[in-house]
Amino acid sequence: MYEIRIHSRGGQGGVTAAKLLALAAFRDHKYATAFPFYGAERRGAPVVSFVRIDESPIRVYSQIKKPDLIVVLDNSIMDVVDVLQGLKPGGEVLLNGTLPHDMKGFKTLSVDLTTIALRLNLVVAGSPILNTPVIGALAKMGIVSMDSAKLAISEMFSDDRNVKAAEAAYQELVL
Amino acid sequence: MLTIATGNKAVAAAVKQVSPEVIAAYPITPQTEIVEQIAEYVTNGELKSQYIPVESEHSAMAACIGASITGVRTFTATSSHGLLYMHEMVNWAAGGRLPIVMANVNRALGPGWNIWAEHTDSMQERDTGWLQVYVSTVQEAYDTTLMAFRIAEHNDVLLPVMVNLDGFSLSHINQSLETVELGDFIPPLRLPHAIDVKNPRGYGPLTGPEEYFKFRWDIERSMRDSVKVIESTENEFSRRFGRSYGVTDDYQCEDADVVVVSMGTLGKEAEVSIDLLRKEGIKAGSMRIRWLRPFPKLDLKGRDVVVIDRDYSFGYGGILADAVRSKCRADPYSVIAGLGGQEVTYDDIAGFIRGRRPGEESWFGVTPDV
Amino acid sequence: MTEIPKEEYLFKCTSACAGCSSSLVLRYVLKAAGPDTVLVMPACCTSVIQGIYPNTAMNVPVYNVAFAAAAACASGMSAAFRAGKKATNVIVYAGDGGTVDIGIQALSGAFERRTDFLYICYDNEAYGNTGMQRSGATPTGARTTTTPGGKPDTKKDIDRIVEAHDPPYMATACSAYPQDLFKKVTKALSIRGPKFIHVLAPCPPGWRYPTEQTVEMGKLAVKTGMWVLFEREYGKVTINGPSKAAMIKPHPVEEYLGPQGRFKGISKEAVDSLVSLARRNAKRLSQEEEGLC
Numbered sequence A: 001m002y003e004i005r006i007h008s009r010g011g012q013g014g015v016t017a018a019k020l021l022a023l024a025a026f027r028d029h030k031y032a033t034a035f036p037f038y039g040a041e042r043r044g045a046p047v048v049s050f051v052r053i054d055e056s057p058i059r060v061y062s063q064i065k066k067p068d069l070i071v072v073l074d075n076s077i078m079d080v081v082d083v084l085q086g087l088k089p090g091g092e093v094l095l096n097g098t099l100p101h102d103m104k105g106f107k108t109l110s111v112d113l114t115t116i117a118l119r120l121n122l123v124v125a126g127s128p129i130l131n132t133p134v135i136g137a138l139a140k141m142g143i144v145s146m147d148s149a150k151l152a153i154s155e156m157f158s159d160d161r162n163v164k165a166a167e168a169a170y171q172e173l174v175l
Numbered sequence B: 001m002l003t004i005a006t007g008n009k010a011v012a013a014a015v016k017q018v019s020p021e022v023i024a025a026y027p028i029t030p031q032t033e034i035v036e037q038i039a040e041y042v043t044n045g046e047l048k049s050q051y052i053p054v055e056s057e058h059s060a061m062a063a064c065i066g067a068s069i070t071g072v073r074t075f076t077a078t079s080s081h082g083l084l085y086m087h088e089m090v091n092w093a094a095g096g097r098l099p100i101v102m103a104n105v106n107r108a109l110g111p112g113w114n115i116w117a118e119h120t121d122s123m124q125e126r127d128t129g130w131l132q133v134y135v136s137t138v139q140e141a142y143d144t145t146l147m148a149f150r151i152a153e154h155n156d157v158l159l160p161v162m163v164n165l166d167g168f169s170l171s172h173i174n175q176s177l178e179t180v181e182l183g184d185f186i187p188p189l190r191l192p193h194a195i196d197v198k199n200p201r202g203y204g205p206l207t208g209p210e211e212y213f214k215f216r217w218d219i220e221r222s223m224r225d226s227v228k229v230i231e232s233t234e235n236e237f238s239r240r241f242g243r244s245y246g247v248t249d250d251y252q253c254e255d256a257d258v259v260v261v262s263m264g265t266l267g268k269e270a271e272v273s274i275d276l277l278r279k280e281g282i283k284a285g286s287m288r289i290r291w292l293r294p295f296p297k298l299d300l301k302g303r304d305v306v307v308i309d310r311d312y313s314f315g316y317g318g319i320l321a322d323a324v325r326s327k328c329r330a331d332p333y334s335v336i337a338g339l340g341g342q343e344v345t346y347d348d349i350a351g352f353i354r355g356r357r358p359g360e361e362s363w364f365g366v367t368p369d370v
Numbered sequence C: 001m002t003e004i005p006k007e008e009y010l011f012k013c014t015s016a017c018a019g020c021s022s023s024l025v026l027r028y029v030l031k032a033a034g035p036d037t038v039l040v041m042p043a044c045c046t047s048v049i050q051g052i053y054p055n056t057a058m059n060v061p062v063y064n065v066a067f068a069a070a071a072a073c074a075s076g077m078s079a080a081f082r083a084g085k086k087a088t089n090v091i092v093y094a095g096d097g098g099t100v101d102i103g104i105q106a107l108s109g110a111f112e113r114r115t116d117f118l119y120i121c122y123d124n125e126a127y128g129n130t131g132m133q134r135s136g137a138t139p140t141g142a143r144t145t146t147t148p149g150g151k152p153d154t155k156k157d158i159d160r161i162v163e164a165h166d167p168p169y170m171a172t173a174c175s176a177y178p179q180d181l182f183k184k185v186t187k188a189l190s191i192r193g194p195k196f197i198h199v200l201a202p203c204p205p206g207w208r209y210p211t212e213q214t215v216e217m218g219k220l221a222v223k224t225g226m227w228v229l230f231e232r233e234y235g236k237v238t239i240n241g242p243s244k245a246a247m248i249k250p251h252p253v254e255e256y257l258g259p260q261g262r263f264k265g266i267s268k269e270a271v272d273s274l275v276s277l278a279r280r281n282a283k284r285l286s287q288e289e290e291g292l293c
Helices: A014-027 A075-079 A113-119 A131-140 A146-156 A161-172 B007-018 B032-043 B057-068 B080-085 B087-095 B138-153 B212-241 B265-279 B319-328 B346-354 C021-033 C045-049 C070-083 C096-101 C104-112 C158-163 C178-189 C204-208 C211-223 C241-248 C268-289
Strands: A002-009 A031-037 A046-054 A069-072 A092-096 A107-111 B002-006 B022-024 B050-052 B074-078 B101-106 B131-134 B161-166 B174-178 B248-251 B258-262 B284-289 B291-293 B304-309 B333-336 B361-363 C037-041 C062-064 C089-095 C117-123 C169-174 C194-200 C230-233 C236-239
Touching: A002 A014, A002 A075, A014 A031, A014 A046, A014 A131, A014 A146, A014 B002, A014 B174, A069 A075, A092 A131, A107 A131, A113 A131, A113 A161, A131 A146, A131 A161, A146 A161, B002 B007, B002 B138, B007 B032, B007 B074, B007 B101, B007 B138, B007 B161, B007 B174, B022 B057, B032 B050, B057 B074, B057 B080, B057 B087, B074 B080, B080 B087, B080 B101, B087 B212, B101 B138, B131 B138, B131 B212, B138 B161, B138 B174, B138 B212, B248 B265, B258 B265, B258 B319, B258 B346, B265 B284, B265 B346, B304 B319, B304 B346, C021 C045, C021 C089, C021 C117, C021 C178, C021 C194, C021 C211, C037 C070, C045 C089, C070 C089, C070 C104, C070 C117, C089 C096, C096 C104, C096 C117, C096 C158, C104 C117, C104 C158, C104 C194, C117 C178, C158 C169, C158 C194, C169 C178, C169 C211, C178 C194, C178 C230, C204 C211, C211 C241, C230 C268, C236 C241, C236 C268, C241 C268
Parallel strands: A002 A069, A069 A092, A092 A107, B022 B050, B022 B074, B074 B101, B101 B161, B131 B161, B258 B284, B258 B304, B304 B333, B333 B361, C037 C062, C037 C089, C089 C117, C117 C194, C169 C194
Antiparallel strands: A002 A046, A031 A046, A031 B174, B002 B174, B131 B291, B248 B284, C169 C230, C230 C236
């Protein structure tokens, strides 16, 4: 089983990113579950979402304690939340844009999702859309196939700039 | 159609296909997605129901009752305090012999306000005459909601059915969902006692001591008859759509020395515990109870039993443990766990089984060495 | 210019949304009420803003109670305090859903029995806490998650309903006019019996406008006449300054509806309905103020 924890702020689409990732994995003919942890969160407050991907049916519902991958959509969260908590030895981190931060030796990748979104004018209610480009980045990392990533995005969103954003992130992420 | 969906959306998708004429509901976390999705279906014409956004849960059930007695299909959904607020009318629906289907998203009771999974809410309705089923996957939530209508409306039943799903753990998790072509799986509803102005009758008037108990027995008789209806409905569902469930979901129980009994998502996660324990040489099995009412016959003879209660009856004990103890003449190790969304993992459940003390009760997080 | 006390009873860094009217309102309510106060709170946005155990964001006792029960709970609490000769302010602080829908039975009973308490309804015109579903206080044409095509029905006039109970004091207020709110709360708490203050609470996520425009939205509501600031003291109506000005020269209603995403695509019929309702309400209040009815 491969376990991913996504950190974002309420309203940034972290919960949808989890669903997109699960849908892409599902289109890869894998089993996947995606769920948020709902606290008393409001717009702007840190939010955590979880994704599990496996070759066999997933029967675990409890929170992911030892993720294989951490995704951070808003680096400012790292000032208030220990995003690395529980990350497995050898686990990886994917950040939105670079930030001087002690990543405690974990392999850290980054791609500027915000700039990609702004470049394509992929903005809703003043916020850049980060959940579709991040799926492109995750496809580059091999978590899901790019074909399934694009399929999942088009299933959930009609605006084709979302697929373009994912493609841009795929191109721009350096492994 | 093969997609992914949350438990809530799966219930809404099933309701859309069943197409009740009237839906009356009031929002409460974590049920809100169900009513919002239904409102969207109605607004864009995918669902031709009369959607009544009532002002409280008591009114939601009252409105369903009013609609149902005219002979139409109805649906509502609620959770926790909403369910408790409609308690009086929940009783009325069963007493009124109305095949209402309600989704209850299991959630703990306040104070303090707690929005996470716990079964005490629906457990407190167990005496009302409603059939109750507890699901553990998104697919099961969809399939069971479809079956609930057919079971409720069967002439041998004519009792309301409550479909329970764990708050957040199941209501908000995305899992795979395959929707079906219903065809004639759910026959048209023919309510024998529906209001008919050409044949006017009084409904539920003053009923004296020499008559009342007969109506109460009638509810119980139908509750017992529903056992066969549940079985035949599930068989028919399996025949048409290829998925079957049963009154209990048994995992490796046949040769088990110890069986863990539980409901909802914990019952599914318990299977992972079983796999772990089997590797250690412990012959464990998981029995997830689906249908709580009518309470099933359980095959627990000759094995140790661990019962996980995600509920409690103060001054008495775990409600499921009590049912197992008295109905199955077993001496279970009763574990109270998961209250208010308390995290319970497959490791924890394996621990309950390894450390079992038959006849005792332990509170996870309180009792040392649970 | 009213002297507003500096002391804060609502702590900083709550989980309220940026631009939340309720936080603004509660600050001024508590400044006016002072420390000898208990807030009785049904389920609402503020019951979450309160914070999660073991913290609380308010420096007064807050009693959380079931959704339908606030006014009834306040009835009992007030009776108990008065029996013990305590003058403690009992203030119900409830959203529109808990007032106009599920809480209306208890509200009506408490007012009919002349309970000595202040009922404050902060109205963001939807069920905010559970994700912006429609309430009885949602205005015509507004999109909510349960009225995705715009609400077909009108906004329940809770002020007329409360008026029918003949309370010694009732008023409307708005989060964009904190001085006015402060004065009204102070006045209400000086009167014995049931008091009602209905506060318009513009809500960025619910009404879908940028978070920094909350005060502007509140002012536009009043300037366009869509919300009237008035008081009714022992039956005598006083329309407050900003609304008097709005009656003479109202801003076009589009200035208020336009910036709000919840009114996007609103039909002409719905706009006409909103405007005619607002005009009818304003006219009645004017006539009452002049003693004509």
